[in-house]
Amino acid sequence: MFRIGCHLSMSKGYLAMGKEALSLGANTFQYFSRNPRGSGVKPFDTADADAFIAFAAEHDIRKVLTHAPYILNSCAATEELRKASLEIMTEDVRRLEYFPEAMYNFHPGAHVGQGTEAGIGFIADLLNRLIVPGQKTVVLLETMSGKGTEVGRDFEELASILERVTADREKHVGICMDTCHISDAGYDVKDRLDEVLETFDRVIGLSRLYAVHLNDSKNPLGAHKDRHEKIGEGFLGTGTFSKIINHAALRDLPFYLETPQDLQGYAQEIRLLSSLYQPDEASGER
């Protein structure tokens, strides 16, 4: 089935986000665990979380994706900064264990001149400390556009991180593919989607792909910029999104919009994409 949602604000709590998602025609959503530019977090509200869990079950809202604040840098130049990232992420992930199924997405980080190899080592080290074998929450590395010294700008770099995660933690780590970022990184999802996904499968493995951020891009292939655009109004165009959401390798994954939209704009994009999604008749899907 088609699972689509958008980025929502956590400011009114979990249940409010669930209700908002439903009102927009979404059956999933993404939100920042805390202020995206800071580290403050509200105390955990168990009653609100319980009300949300019941509401989500009733309305089939699933695969909610929690996004780490993007100010964090797990491969920062000082141990103090790296430790701060680990502490915040640890607090977030422990909190997510309360929910029956949760995914936690983060930007791998920027090596800030220390070199890609060093960055990859720091990120793998963070994952090996963050993940407790047996936890339910799946931690996702996001594909990056390659601006500045970002790590995770190609599938090989992400694969190197995953390879260094210990075997008992492996099944708790996956990838979130961002369509704007990979196009900006130089992967031609617009005209060579099959090839891009074959490369992903060969280098990382499609079984490691858990989520897709659906964003058009303000910039052309390989621009390394990371400027999201509304669906259909950027370089990728509506036809690309139709191919992405219907592709056999992607169609059963959850899709999240992070386009520069207000809530009504998100509702429109959800309607547009839902109308482009072709039910798989062989499976009796409607």
Ligand SMILES: [Zn+2]
């Ligand atoms: Zn994204």
